[in-house]
Amino acid sequence: MSEKEIxxxxxxxxxxxxxxxxxxxxxKPLPKWWLYxxxxxxxxxxxxxxLYPAWPTLHGYTKGILDYSPRAEVxxxxxxxxxxxxxxxDEIAAKSLGEIxxxxxxxxxxxxxxxxxxxxxxxxxxxxxxxxxxxxxxxNDDDWLWGGKLEDVEHTILYGIRSGHPExxxxxxxxxxxxxxxxxxxIADTTQYILSFSDKATDPVAAEKGKSLYADNCxxxxxxxxxxxxxxxxxxxxxxxxxxxxxxxxxxxxxxxGRGGVxxxxxxxxxxxxxxxxxxxxxSLGGGR
Amino acid sequence: xxxxxxAADFVHETSAAEAAPGIERIDVQPVSSKxxxxxxxxxxKIYPKLAHGxxxxxxxxxxxxxxxxYYLLPWLRWDRGPNLPDQAFLLDFANQRLFFGPIxxxxxxxxxxxxxxxxxxxxLFLVTSLAGRMWCGYTCPQTVWTDLMVVVERFWxxxxxxxxxxxxxxxxxxxxxKKTATHVTWLLVGLATxxxxxxxxxxxxxxxxxxxxxxxxxxxxxxxxxxTGTTYLLGGLAREQVCIYMCPWPRIQGAxxxxxxxxxxxxxxxxxxxxxxxxxxxxxxxxxCIDCKACVAVCPVGIDIRDGVQLECIQCALCIxxxxxxxxxxxxxxxxxxxxxxxxLDAASHDDRAPLRFVRPRTILYSALIAIVAGLMLWAWxxxxxxxxxxxxxxxxxxxxxxxxxxxxRFTVKILNKLHEKRTFELSTEGLGRAKLSxxxxxxxxxxxxxxxxxxxxLNVLITVPKAARAKLDGPATPFRFVVTxxxxxxxxxxxATFRGPNHE
Numbered sequence: 001m002s003e004k005e006i007x008x009x010x011x012x013x014x015x016x017x018x019x020x021x022x023x024x025x026x027x028k029p030l031p032k033w034w035l036y037x038x039x040x041x042x043x044x045x046x047x048x049x050x051l052y053p054a055w056p057t058l059h060g061y062t063k064g065i066l067d068y069s070p071r072a073e074v075x076x077x078x079x080x081x082x083x084x085x086x087x088x089x090d091e092i093a094a095k096s097l098g099e100i101x102x103x104x105x106x107x108x109x110x111x112x113x114x115x116x117x118x119x120x121x122x123x124x125x126x127x128x129x130x131x132x133x134x135x136x137x138x139x140n141d142d143d144w145l146w147g148g149k150l151e152d153v154e155h156t157i158l159y160g161i162r163s164g165h166p167e168x169x170x171x172x173x174x175x176x177x178x179x180x181x182x183x184x185x186x187i188a189d190t191t192q193y194i195l196s197f198s199d200k201a202t203d204p205v206a207a208e209k210g211k212s213l214y215a216d217n218c219x220x221x222x223x224x225x226x227x228x229x230x231x232x233x234x235x236x237x238x239x240x241x242x243x244x245x246x247x248x249x250x251x252x253x254x255x256x257x258g259r260g261g262v263x264x265x266x267x268x269x270x271x272x273x274x275x276x277x278x279x280x281x282x283x284s285l286g287g288g289r
Numbered sequence: 290x291x292x293x294x295x296a297a298d299f300v301h302e303t304s305a306a307e308a309a310p311g312i313e314r315i316d317v318q319p320v321s322s323k324x325x326x327x328x329x330x331x332x333x334k335i336y337p338k339l340a341h342g343x344x345x346x347x348x349x350x351x352x353x354x355x356x357x358x359y360y361l362l363p364w365l366r367w368d369r370g371p372n373l374p375d376q377a378f379l380l381d382f383a384n385q386r387l388f389f390g391p392i393x394x395x396x397x398x399x400x401x402x403x404x405x406x407x408x409x410x411x412x413l414f415l416v417t418s419l420a421g422r423m424w425c426g427y428t429c430p431q432t433v434w435t436d437l438m439v440v441v442e443r444f445w446x447x448x449x450x451x452x453x454x455x456x457x458x459x460x461x462x463x464x465x466x467k468k469t470a471t472h473v474t475w476l477l478v479g480l481a482t483x484x485x486x487x488x489x490x491x492x493x494x495x496x497x498x499x500x501x502x503x504x505x506x507x508x509x510x511x512x513x514x515x516x517t518g519t520t521y522l523l524g525g526l527a528r529e530q531v532c533i534y535m536c537p538w539p540r541i542q543g544a545x546x547x548x549x550x551x552x553x554x555x556x557x558x559x560x561x562x563x564x565x566x567x568x569x570x571x572x573x574x575x576x577x578c579i580d581c582k583a584c585v586a587v588c589p590v591g592i593d594i595r596d597g598v599q600l601e602c603i604q605c606a607l608c609i610x611x612x613x614x615x616x617x618x619x620x621x622x623x624x625x626x627x628x629x630x631x632x633x634l635d636a637a638s639h640d641d642r643a644p645l646r647f648v649r650p651r652t653i654l655y656s657a658l659i660a661i662v663a664g665l666m667l668w669a670w671x672x673x674x675x676x677x678x679x680x681x682x683x684x685x686x687x688x689x690x691x692x693x694x695x696x697x698x699r700f701t702v703k704i705l706n707k708l709h710e711k712r713t714f715e716l717s718t719e720g721l722g723r724a725k726l727s728x729x730x731x732x733x734x735x736x737x738x739x740x741x742x743x744x745x746x747x748l749n750v751l752i753t754v755p756k757a758a759r760a761k762l763d764g765p766a767t768p769f770r771f772v773v774t775x776x777x778x779x780x781x782x783x784x785x786a787t788f789r790g791p792n793h794e
Contacts, residue, residue: 111749140686141690
């Protein structure tokens with residue numbers, strides 16, 4: 001390998017390696033531009049090690065003299081975003097719900113913020129668009145168990161339903177079946193009478209028997225005519241909106257167990273301005289009542 | 290193995306014989322020719338000689354006009370009223386608008402730009418099929434800036450021979466300062482180029498002040514730097530390499546030529562056999578080409594046009610000027626190199642003539658396509674909406690039933706006002722009978738929707754079909770239309786939508 005061998009066809013030096021007796025490789029060095037780029041990147045990397053976090057050590061890593069940290073950068077960006085929102089949040093905190101709901105300047109921020117907070121906190125139960133599910137009210141209709149005015153909605157969000165908070169809405173329906181206040185047959189009769197409010201009764205005889213049972217046990221809260229009572233959170237039984245379903249079995253189950261759905265209180269978890277945004281957003285879904 | 294020698298080598302190699310009495314035979318070899326076309330070779334440097342004549346004058350004029358447009362356009366003002374930029378030609382990416390004088394294109398209307406690009410391409414096809422690479426030879430920025438860079442080079446270092454001498458001389462003080470001055474001027478030209486480019490994207494006078502004081506956005510400096518670098522690199526250093534190796538157009542343009550296209554051609558039937566012309570020698574029985582190589586010396590891409598049309602030739606017409614000058618000196622007719630068609634060249638070699646045919650299927654096709662695309666664009670522009678309406682159905686829940694048994698759907702309706710004035714609209718539905726429309730935040734009875742100057746307004750719209758009208762609904766999905774009425778002139782715009790209800794019924 002001491003002698004340089006020149007390939008006679010191309011006039012280029014070979015590497016001296018021979019395969020299959022006569023195959024030789026031409027000695028073509030790397031293109032210069034490529035080589036210089038490689039050297040440049042090596043030099044660049046040394047600068048990088050000095051300036052930026054680079055090498056792992058036993059108890060952490062080299063920090064670099066620029067003291068750069070993506071984590072700190074994110075924190076800074078978040079703080080900057082918060083500072084930008086502060087103007088709106090202050091305004092929201094200062095204004096009443098009614099003022100916010102009609103403030104065309106403020107509304108885009110309130111609706112966007114409300115939608116984001118709703119998705120994070122309310123969506124898991126009520127659905128991303130507030131469509132609800134069995135046991136979790138649909139927030140898009142006009143059937144509001146505890147009232148659909150802005151103030152009512154805010155109160156519900158602040159203190160929840162049967163949440164354990166001192167201010168919470170904690171009226172609860174008795175457990176007529178579990179506590180043996182009504183026999184199963186009586187529950188079935190009452191169910192038929194309740195269904196007759198919305199013309200869904202299938203057994204007129206049972207419904208007739210259920211009438212007096214309803215008057216004795218249910219009418220105090222739900223009203224003689226079944227229209228319900230917002231003060232007590234007693235649902236309207238005459239419409240076609242049923243939180244736990246309108247099948248006789250579902251209604252019978254409600255009478256037996258009282259249901260007693262729970263919504264957590266959000267005061268203390270969300271700040272007042274955020275709750276106001278959320279209130280206006282939820283109210284906008286169906287226009288309240 | 291053939292080795293290409295640099296043009297500079299030839300200066301010393303051969304003694305400068307005369308091509309004709311009083312006419313120097315320039316010692317120049319084409320860097321790429323029929324005879325010598327190496328696949329692998331280092332780039333030989335080309336020293337274009339200054340040409341004089343009609344086409345050189347035309348090229349100076351084109352250069353002045355194109356550079357003038359490029360450098361001055363951003364400074365042209367256009368009054369669009371308050372709150373709008375007053376720059377006539379502005380690509381306002383920040384606000385997603387493009388302004389061309391009275392024309393304003395929104396981001397969602399970028400298809401007008403697509404149309405413009407298609408028109409440009411078709412125009413290029415038409416011109417190329419008529420008269421070859423007019424674009425490459427006269428107006429391509431690469432050609433114009435290279436020409437400008439050569440002017441700079443010539444200013445500091447002199448014309449062809451002086452430049453070759455300088456390159457071959459040792460590094461003296463004179464060579465160093467001449468070279469330095471050339472490169473510095475190239476960089477300044479690049480800086481001016483990049484500097485003007487950024488003015489197209491932001492109000493020029495403001496940005497100019499910002500650039501000087503250092504307050505301009507970082508992206509402006511970045512692009513200024515990029516375009517300074519690319520102008521220096523492509524115009525000053527790479528030059529014809531860009532046309533030969535980087536640009537796809539030379540490879541495509543062959544498909545636009547045909548036998549009737551006017552191409553810069555060496556009239557071989559007249560020129561051959563070529564050779565030096567001695568004093569008193571008869572022109573009978575020989576060609577007019579005296580092999581002075583003036584055409585090769587002026588060529589910016591370093592070819593010999595006598596080899597015929599070739600990929601490298603950008604058809605800049607400078608060889609026509611160079612040859613005509615010589616022809617006048619030797620008292621032969623000019624036009625030995627000229628714009629000519631293959632058909633006429635063939636005919637002329639049989640002592641015949643073929644008339645020019647500009648109207649042929651190819652040019653008719655390109656012209657028709659141009660007319661169609663231009664017509665479509667004009668039609669689209671004249672029917673451009675000044676109001677856009679978009680409707681989004683909320684899907685969770687897709688519908689709700691209310692306590693009184695009526696059905697309700699919720700929509701987000703967005704109204705986009707493209708006029709530069711506040712407009713008031715009324716929103717209604719069509720095809721849903723007695724459906725009630727209410728907009729959150731608006732009075733029930735008479736909602737007047739103000740949409741300010743070129744802006745978008747999103748409305749939360751509730752459509753309620755009363756219980757009594759539910760029977761008239763078209764099953765679970767009833768098509769209907771949202772109609773927006775401009776209250777000023779009564780003009781309407783509508784959008785399809787669907788009212789959803791329960792499946793059973």
